[in-house]
Amino acid sequence: MSAMADTTLRSGEKLRVTRSRRNVAWTGIGAVLIVVILAAFPYYVKSGVLVIMIQGLIVLALASMWNLLAGYAGLVSVGQQAFFGLGAYFLLIPAMHGLSPFAALPIAAIGGGVAGFPLWWLVSRLRTGYFAIATWVMAAAILQLIERFQSIGGGSGLPLPGLVGYNPAVLTADTYWAALAVAVLAMAAVYVLLRSRLGLVLTAIRDDERAARSSGARVGVARLLVFVVAAAGCAAAGGVEAIDQLQVTPVGGGGVFSVQWTAIMAFAVIIGGLGTIEGPIVGTIVYIVLQQTLQSHNAWYLIILGLVAIGIALFARRGLWGLLDEKLNIRLFPVGYYLWTPGQSRRRRRNGSVSAGTDVKAGSAS
Amino acid sequence: MAWVNAVIQGILTGGLYALFACGLSLMFGVMKVVNLAHGDLATVAGYVGVGVIAATNVPFLWSVPIVVAIMAVLGYVLQRSLLQAAISRGELITLIVTFGLSIVIENGLLQFFTANTRGIGTGSSLISASFSIGSQITIAWLDVVIFGLAIVVLLGLQYFLSGSKYGRLIRAVADDREAAQLSGADYRHVFGIAAGVAFATVALAGISYGMTTVIDPTSGTDTILLFAFAAVVIGGLGSLWGTLIGGIVLGVAQQIGAQINISDELLAGYIVFLAVLVIRPQGLTARRSES
Amino acid sequence: MSEAVAPQRRVDSGTPLLEVHDLVVHHGQLRALSGISLRVYPGEVYAIIGANGAGKSTLLRTIAGLHRPSGGSIVYDGKNVTGVRPDKRATAGIVMVPEGRRLFASLTLEENLKVGATYARPGPWTIGQVYDLFPWMKERRNQRTAQMSGGEQQSVAIGRALVANPRVLLLDELSLGLAPVILQRIYGMLPRILASGVTVLLVEQDVSQAMRVATHLQCLLEGRTTLEGRPSDVTAEEVEAAYFGMGSSTSADAKSPVRSAPDVEGGEA
Numbered sequence: 001m002s003a004m005a006d007t008t009l010r011s012g013e014k015l016r017v018t019r020s021r022r023n024v025a026w027t028g029i030g031a032v033l034i035v036v037i038l039a040a041f042p043y044y045v046k047s048g049v050l051v052i053m054i055q056g057l058i059v060l061a062l063a064s065m066w067n068l069l070a071g072y073a074g075l076v077s078v079g080q081q082a083f084f085g086l087g088a089y090f091l092l093i094p095a096m097h098g099l100s101p102f103a104a105l106p107i108a109a110i111g112g113g114v115a116g117f118p119l120w121w122l123v124s125r126l127r128t129g130y131f132a133i134a135t136w137v138m139a140a141a142i143l144q145l146i147e148r149f150q151s152i153g154g155g156s157g158l159p160l161p162g163l164v165g166y167n168p169a170v171l172t173a174d175t176y177w178a179a180l181a182v183a184v185l186a187m188a189a190v191y192v193l194l195r196s197r198l199g200l201v202l203t204a205i206r207d208d209e210r211a212a213r214s215s216g217a218r219v220g221v222a223r224l225l226v227f228v229v230a231a232a233g234c235a236a237a238g239g240v241e242a243i244d245q246l247q248v249t250p251v252g253g254g255g256v257f258s259v260q261w262t263a264i265m266a267f268a269v270i271i272g273g274l275g276t277i278e279g280p281i282v283g284t285i286v287y288i289v290l291q292q293t294l295q296s297h298n299a300w301y302l303i304i305l306g307l308v309a310i311g312i313a314l315f316a317r318r319g320l321w322g323l324l325d326e327k328l329n330i331r332l333f334p335v336g337y338y339l340w341t342p343g344q345s346r347r348r349r350r351n352g353s354v355s356a357g358t359d360v361k362a363g364s365a366s
Numbered sequence: 367m368a369w370v371n372a373v374i375q376g377i378l379t380g381g382l383y384a385l386f387a388c389g390l391s392l393m394f395g396v397m398k399v400v401n402l403a404h405g406d407l408a409t410v411a412g413y414v415g416v417g418v419i420a421a422t423n424v425p426f427l428w429s430v431p432i433v434v435a436i437m438a439v440l441g442y443v444l445q446r447s448l449l450q451a452a453i454s455r456g457e458l459i460t461l462i463v464t465f466g467l468s469i470v471i472e473n474g475l476l477q478f479f480t481a482n483t484r485g486i487g488t489g490s491s492l493i494s495a496s497f498s499i500g501s502q503i504t505i506a507w508l509d510v511v512i513f514g515l516a517i518v519v520l521l522g523l524q525y526f527l528s529g530s531k532y533g534r535l536i537r538a539v540a541d542d543r544e545a546a547q548l549s550g551a552d553y554r555h556v557f558g559i560a561a562g563v564a565f566a567t568v569a570l571a572g573i574s575y576g577m578t579t580v581i582d583p584t585s586g587t588d589t590i591l592l593f594a595f596a597a598v599v600i601g602g603l604g605s606l607w608g609t610l611i612g613g614i615v616l617g618v619a620q621q622i623g624a625q626i627n628i629s630d631e632l633l634a635g636y637i638v639f640l641a642v643l644v645i646r647p648q649g650l651t652a653r654r655s656e657s
Numbered sequence: 658m659s660e661a662v663a664p665q666r667r668v669d670s671g672t673p674l675l676e677v678h679d680l681v682v683h684h685g686q687l688r689a690l691s692g693i694s695l696r697v698y699p700g701e702v703y704a705i706i707g708a709n710g711a712g713k714s715t716l717l718r719t720i721a722g723l724h725r726p727s728g729g730s731i732v733y734d735g736k737n738v739t740g741v742r743p744d745k746r747a748t749a750g751i752v753m754v755p756e757g758r759r760l761f762a763s764l765t766l767e768e769n770l771k772v773g774a775t776y777a778r779p780g781p782w783t784i785g786q787v788y789d790l791f792p793w794m795k796e797r798r799n800q801r802t803a804q805m806s807g808g809e810q811q812s813v814a815i816g817r818a819l820v821a822n823p824r825v826l827l828l829d830e831l832s833l834g835l836a837p838v839i840l841q842r843i844y845g846m847l848p849r850i851l852a853s854g855v856t857v858l859l860v861e862q863d864v865s866q867a868m869r870v871a872t873h874l875q876c877l878l879e880g881r882t883t884l885e886g887r888p889s890d891v892t893a894e895e896v897e898a899a900y901f902g903m904g905s906s907t908s909a910d911a912k913s914p915v916r917s918a919p920d921v922e923g924g925e926a
Contacts, residue, residue: 076465129457130400130643132402138640141633141640259469259587266462267466270466299476303477306469310467314459535772538768542759545755545759546772547723548747550821552744
């Protein structure tokens with residue numbers, strides 16, 4: 001399973017490059033175990049807890065996507081709520097035509113991804129700051145467009161058909177599984193993307209875009225792919241939110257087009273650790289804890305979340321996970337590489353402490 | 367004639383948009399900062415105005431310089447502390463920090479002032495009065511006053527930048543930060559001055575906005591930021607008077623959109639904005655070359 | 658061809674105005690300077706020569722405060738200024754004319770000078786004095802500098818530094834992009850600058866030019882000092898060896914940088 005590359009030093013000796021973890025198998029098994037345990041939750045966990053977890057899983061999916069955009073492709077989007085909302089509506093419309101909302105989730109995801117293409121064309125040539133504002137305008141414009149269609153509820157939204165008559169406990173469980181599926185798929189997508197050649201391209205872009213371009217890396221394609229995947233992921237999450245809320249409302253406190261969603265996903269990522277795969281998990285946990293302790297209808301949790309995010313962005317760039325990582329040197333998701341100088345072997349590495357091998361963490365922000 | 371009215375209304379509104387935009391343009395031109403909290407700062411100014419009037423009962427006209435002074439100082443302090451720290455850590459972090467600031471401000475306002483809208487009571491009948499040209503064109507005095515204010519502010523900014531010591535320093539630092547340091551200028555102090563000036567214009571913009579319409583905590587991002595940025599982009603970055611042109615184009619587009627369909631006002635503006643972004647990307651994607 | 662500048666006598670006693678001790682500077686992982694030391698005495702013209710990449714500009718920029726050294730110290734007028742910000746060094750009297758001129762592009766000629774004068778120390782140099790030194794500037798004071806020739810821009814850059822009334826004037830690669838005739842005209846200003854009490858530390862790729870104006874010479878190669886002394890005390894071969902870092906077994910075709918005639922471009926291949 002280790003991808004090895006051989007490079008030759010000036011002196012003719014060979015350098016070896018391997019994956020940073022020998023036992024990817026262990027991580028894989030561990031991940032599957034966790035998912036299995038989580039999937040079994042509805043059988044022995046209370047509904048109240050499940051509801052909280054649904055929120056958490058939605059945020060986790062969103063955070064993974066925002067992390068992919070900003071932490072790896074350097075795209076700071078403050079308009080992701082556009083796709084979140086679109087996903088909700090792409091779920092609503094098939095449901096209005098008789099399809100079960102759960103079955104409509106893939107449609108929402110695909111719809112979001114497809115919508116990503118023309119929107120990417122609009123914003124792709126813009127630099128960081130302009131890109132951010134353009135995404136914000138894009139979201140505002142899409143909201144305006146959607147609100148004009150009375151058939152899908154106009155400015156006040158519509159209840160989601162197809163969920164009447166559901167046993168509440170079963171509905172919660174089904175919603176939970178949908179949320180879990182979306183979150184797992186989102187994280188899996190990120191992991192696969194980063195382990196692929198694309199992952200290296202993305203890291204190269206983030207470190208130095210001009211150099212990446214001139215070295216031939218398919219920068220444009222990489223960023224497009226990331227944008228579309230993020231669009232699909234956010235749309236899927238929006239679909240789950242619609243199911244969870246039993247309705248689709250465009251504006252207002254919990255409105256699907258509200259910028260609060262981008263704020264939540266961005267803050268979760270920053271606090272957890274921008275540019276690390278594990279970051280969104282940590283950030284989501286922090287978000288849920290804050291939200292629960294400060295009651296979700298209070299504006300306080302967003303204020304505190306925002307202040308903490310600002311503080312961490314300035315002083316602990318790699319977030320809480322980054323701090324943990326430095327202390328314990330763990331990596332849950334091995335996407336990095338080790339560089340072995342000639343003469344080093346694994347055994348010597350474990351015995352020796354300060355090795356000449358350089359840990360090139362492809363999965364983390366510099 | 368409704369169309370003529372609409373165009374005139376749009377032009378006058380353009381003045382307000384220019385007021386929103388010039389501070390944003392200044393901060394981007396000098397510090398290369400896209401301040402996502404810009405609109406919210408205008409809202410803050412509006413709320414500070416409401417607060418000052420309520421707390422001290424001064425006549426409205428007195429509250430204006432007070433608010434402007436408070437915001438200017440706030441701008442200097444915020445720039446020297448938070449924004450400078452963010453700038454030195456890169457564009458990504460700066461965006462994140464200003465975005466975070468925007469959310470914190472909005473929710474802070476929500477928390478302390480509730481979501482209710484506020485208006486700035488001016489206590490003057492002049493403000494709600496209007497006059498007519500001919501039989502079919504009605505123009506509100508307030509709109510004219512604000513347009514005039516915008517012109518005065520832009521003229522003032524132009525004079526400040528071209529004729530004063532700090533104006534020169536600001537332009538020099540914007541051109542070449544290192545060379546300015548070599549000439550003895552502390553660029554962080556100059557950035558602070560620029561931010562103070564930008565915040566002062568934002569204060570005027572926020573107060574004016576509060577007079578024309580009611581404000582609520584989310585006005586900052588819902589409307590102001592986007593209009594400000596649209597005016598800057600449409601008019602062309604780096605040009606102060608360009609923000610006026612951009613503002614006018616935006617205002618007119620919105621009013622024409624409203625004539626077509628009353629609910630299309632905002633959408634028309636967004637479409638024009640996005641169209642400019644797409645058609646004129648070279649003006650936006652080309653970075654100001656750093657020496 | 659303008660007349661050569663008569664080198665001033667160096668006063669080797671007394672306190673140096675500027676001292677650098679064992680300076681080590683890194684650019685990221687790359688070590689640009691490995692233990693550079695020098696002493697500049699008041700009133701002299703100290704020239705630093707060397708090939709591209711030798712570290713000359715890095716040295717000057719570090720003295721000006723734009724780079725932070727990883728090791729060593731800089732002492733100015735008896736005080737350690739190693740950690741002092743560049744703008745504070747400028748107001749204290751260390752003013753640099755940077756490589757590539759770095760004029761303020763959107764400002765006019767006079768505005769450029771005005772910026773230079775904003776935080777000036779008290780002293781003889783005013784904008785009027787600069788116009789005396791460069792009479793052509795008076796008519797073009799309101800022109801944007803971007804449209805001016807290289808030599809004119811260089812003059813404006815020097816003027817901008819002069820109006821700050823420096824004690825130590827740092828000149829970084831004046832010769833870049835300038836025709837030799839123009840360069841000599843600019844170097845011809847040196848006597849007047851020196852006469853006003855300014856000490857000059859310059860970096861120059863054109864060795865013959867440097868030899869003509871300097872009272873003291875230091876050659877750098879790959880971040881180290883390979884030669885130091887008065888122009889009158891060093892031979893052409895020594896300079897060549899120090900410059901290139903090898904024995905003087907150069908081919909007959911290669912021009913020695915020292916032997917090139919004054920009106921030909923400095924001799925780098």
